[in-house]
Amino acid sequence: MTDTPARLLNLLSLLQTPREWPGSELAERLDVTPRTIRRDIDRLRDLGYPVEATRGSIGGYRLVAGSAMPPLLLDDEEAVAIAVGLRAGAGHAIEGVDEASVRALAKLEQVLPARLRHRVSSLQNATVPLTRGDGATIDPRTLTAIASAVTGRERLRFAYRSGDGTDSRRxxxxxxxxxxxxxxxxxxxxxxxxxxxxxRVDRVSEPFATGSRFTPRELPTGDGDAAGFFARSMSRTQSELHIDVTFxxxxxxxxxxxxxxxxxxxxTGEQSCRLRTASSDSxxxxxxxxxxxxxxxxxxxxAQLVEYLSGLGARLSRAASSGPGSSGPGAVSGSGAVPPTS
Incomplete structure (x- = not known):
């Protein structure tokens, strides 16, 4: 194998398998001399890959953890698995899956070959999650388009539907x-x-990065804290609920x-606790x-929370009492067991 870049990529792919590789085996795999392997190992180290060498008759090379994150090589199955996982998390806005995850998905999908992008889309479209997030679901392609525009500092056009149903172009x-x-x-x-x-991203559709670059403006707060700006803007537009609940x-x-x-x-005790907080959620x-x-x-x-819970409880009680086999108001029938699947 005389193509040095291709040989380095193949060597790196082998080293990413969690095992120690004897130099002779690597040389045989890549059809080169042990001396060439030693030189290629030095090249990988210069590129930031922490390759550890052990001496002796059973010594060899192993890729270990370093102080920085070097680029990774993924095979087809690994790339598809990571893309599907990131899409699933991003689409449901799961707590803890933040902008960094969306940026990773945007980078991965940018370099995925068309055949792998098709596999990712097909797998996601054929899969129905058992549980969903509390918020509205989002097409991951919308998130990745927005994330790419944020990272690339490109102006973004999209259709937007406000809370009262008004459609606009932004x-x-x-x-x-x-x-x-x-x-x-x-x-x-x-x-x-x-x-x-x-x-709200779940109200965004048809996002399109125009290709026109811009220099980011300074937030009105002057500190660059987008999360803080968002919290303050939401508190101005929504009345907070001052929640007080004993469990x-x-x-x-x-x-x-x-x-x-x-x-x-x-x-408040071994079997009780209290939640006192302010929330701008619905x-x-x-x-x-x-x-x-x-x-x-x-x-x-x-008061409005107490009233809503009272109405919700009444509706749930009526729903239970009207089920098959109920014996009157407030009666609940059935054992609650899940029916067997075939």
Whole structure:
């Protein structure tokens, strides 16, 4: 193998297998001399790949962890698996899957061959997740298009539907993507309105990077903190719910079942805890999250939350009492067992 770049790539691919490779075996695999292998190992080290060598009759070479992240080589199956995983996480705005994950997906999909992109899309389209996120699902292609425009500092055009159903076309200078755990938002400068705006990404469609480059403007806050700017802008447009709830369960149990965005619970006893926090999320979403903790709880406020929970409880009771085999108001039939699958 006389093509040095191709040989280096093949050598790197072998070294990324988690094992120690004798120099003689590498030379045989690549059809070169052991001396050439030693030179190629030095070239990989110069490129930032931490290759460790051991001496002796059973010595060899191994790729180890280093202080920096060097480029990785992936085979077809590995690339497809990573792309599908990143798409699934990004599309449901799972807490902890933030802008870095979307940037990684954008980079990966940019270099995927067409045949692998088709495999990724086919697999995702044929798969239905058992559980979904609390927020609206998002086409990962929308996220990657936005992330690419943010990274490349390209002006972005898209169609947008506001909360009241009004459709519009926007031309923006995208600044950052912000994940709240339940939804994705875009912080951008709206060129037509000559002001900063935040856009819910699940309401964005037909994103198109124009290719026109721009120098990012300074946020009004002056600190470059897109998450802080987003939080302040949302607090101006939404009235906060000042939540006060007592749970009849240990604090650890409740904490594991509540999104961290709702704040921390305070232990009030071995079998009780209290949540006092302010949230700009919707009343319906907060009520659902409280119910999903799956323990007894008492809402002290605000009044609209107490009223909504009361109505929700009544509706659920009516739904249970009207099921097949019910024996009257408030009766619940069945064991709750999941039917067997064939």
């Amino acid at each position: 031309q923006t200078e995208p600044y950052r993507l912000v994940s709240t755990g339940s939804r994705w938002y875009l912080v951008a400068y709206d060129m037509d309105r000559e002001d900063w705006r935040t856009f 009849r369960a240990p604090a650890g149990f409740v904490t594991a079942r509540l999104p961290s965005t709702l704040g921390a619970v305070e232990p 009343l319906e979403w907060v009520a659902l999250r409280l119910a999903l903790v799956d323990c007894e709880f008492e809402a002290h406020g605000p």
